[in-house]
Amino acid sequence: MTYIAKPTLHHPTLTKNKVGYTRRDYEGRISTLCAGCGHDSISAAIVQACWQMDIEPHRVAKMSGIGCSSKTPDYFLSASHGLNSVHGRMPSVLTGASLANRELLYLGVSGDGDSASIGLGQFAHAMRRGVPMVYIVENNGVYGLTKGQFSPTADAGSRSKKGATNTDVAIDLVSLALQLGASYVARGFSGDKAQLVPLIQGALQHGGAAFIDVVSPCVAFNNHAGSTRSYDHVREHNAALNRIDFIDLAEAPTGDAAVMDVPQADGSLLRLRKLQADHDPRDRLSAMTTVQRLQAQGELPTGLIYVNPEPRTLHQQMKLPAGALNRLDEAALCPGAEALARLNDGLR
Numbered sequence: 001m002t003y004i005a006k007p008t009l010h011h012p013t014l015t016k017n018k019v020g021y022t023r024r025d026y027e028g029r030i031s032t033l034c035a036g037c038g039h040d041s042i043s044a045a046i047v048q049a050c051w052q053m054d055i056e057p058h059r060v061a062k063m064s065g066i067g068c069s070s071k072t073p074d075y076f077l078s079a080s081h082g083l084n085s086v087h088g089r090m091p092s093v094l095t096g097a098s099l100a101n102r103e104l105l106y107l108g109v110s111g112d113g114d115s116a117s118i119g120l121g122q123f124a125h126a127m128r129r130g131v132p133m134v135y136i137v138e139n140n141g142v143y144g145l146t147k148g149q150f151s152p153t154a155d156a157g158s159r160s161k162k163g164a165t166n167t168d169v170a171i172d173l174v175s176l177a178l179q180l181g182a183s184y185v186a187r188g189f190s191g192d193k194a195q196l197v198p199l200i201q202g203a204l205q206h207g208g209a210a211f212i213d214v215v216s217p218c219v220a221f222n223n224h225a226g227s228t229r230s231y232d233h234v235r236e237h238n239a240a241l242n243r244i245d246f247i248d249l250a251e252a253p254t255g256d257a258a259v260m261d262v263p264q265a266d267g268s269l270l271r272l273r274k275l276q277a278d279h280d281p282r283d284r285l286s287a288m289t290t291v292q293r294l295q296a297q298g299e300l301p302t303g304l305i306y307v308n309p310e311p312r313t314l315h316q317q318m319k320l321p322a323g324a325l326n327r328l329d330e331a332a333l334c335p336g337a338e339a340l341a342r343l344n345d346g347l348r
């Protein structure tokens with residue numbers, strides 16, 4: 001992988017967050033993506049979200065597959081743990097890491113090809129198992145890295161740069177995530193950082209399977225008239241459902257009917273400013289209907305689409321102990337001959 005290191009010199013007066021880091025400390029190497037690629041804006045949003053939330057970079061593990069999108073973890077959080085895995089295999093690698101050490105925050109970055117083609121099965125099982133992670137798909141409707149073939153998320157009837165029409169039905173990862181049991185489902189646009197940063201922060205705070213589909217135009221191969229993933233098309237058809245203000249419980253209720261407060265399991269509060277009055281993100285069936293209705297009208301619903309404040313996680317289902325498995329001591333790992341005999345008896 002080609003990369004250019006960033007200068008490490010910082011201006012001495014840069015503002016530090018509560019854990020003593022500047023925003024620069026959350027950056028990575030200089031991006032080698034095309035100038036104007038939507039993916040770079042998502043990296044910038046991740047940097048801002050983590051810095052503002054005072055997350056210590058060494059508490060994050062970032063994982064990806066293969067694609068321009070999957071290269072991006074190199075461009076943020078250089079002090080975090082990370083693994084650039086195999087095409088479409090990020091979810092299983094992340095699941096294994098998360099089972100071994102549940103104390104880290106897991107951030108999976110993938111592309112629409114990586115997650116909706118070769119990795120569709122992996123995506124499905126990570127969502128249905130409730131793997132606690134933030135799963136971001138940088139969705140541009142094409143395989144950018146391999147020069148712009150239609151991906152499975154390209155809309156039927158949309159046109160390629162060379163004029164070919166896509167005849168296949170699109171896979172909508174938001175609808176799939178809702179159906180498969182993801183407990184936080186959102187869609188953002190790389191051209192709207194004000195909306196995207198709080199969506200990422202809500203997902204980082206969530207504690208369950210959090211999925212964010214970020215429409216992220218590919219300026220090299222899918223930003224022309226006839227594409228439904230171009231900057232112009234998305235700006236014209238963006239149907240924002242709400243805006244998140246991420247605040248804590250100390251904040252008093254506003255009494256404003258357009259504001260909805262959703263308490264989270266960790267004690268924090270998601271304050272939503274509703275832009276579409278009939279959308280309640282706590283109601284999964286209604287969220288599914290809203291997404292289908294708006295998409296049938298050619299609109300692209302964005303914002304927090306669904307949240308279950310009490311997510312069911314893989315770790316709960318597997319009754320894993322509280323800490324990281326690699327820190328279990330000998331007594332926990334080897335409970336002795338009597339315990340083994342009881343276990344064997346129970347299996348006879």
Ligand SMILES: Cc1ncc(C[n+]2csc(CCOP(=O)(O)OP(=O)(O)O)c2C)c(N)n1
Pocket residue numbers: 066067068069070087110111112113114115118138140142143144145146151
């Ligand atoms: C097993 C395997 N099959 C195919 C490829 C070729 N390949 C590399 S990236 C990619 C698609 C990337 O598309 P996407 O995930 O949408 O990422 P983007 O580049 O658009 O961000 C493909 C097919 C590969 N690297 N490995």
Ligand code: SF4
Pocket residue numbers: 032033034036037038039068069140144145217218219220221
């Ligand atoms: S080819 Fe497309 S997706 Fe890849 S870096 Fe360039 S603009 Fe971004």
Ligand SMILES: [Mg+2]
Pocket residue numbers: 067111112113138139140141142143144151
């Ligand atoms: Mg893509």
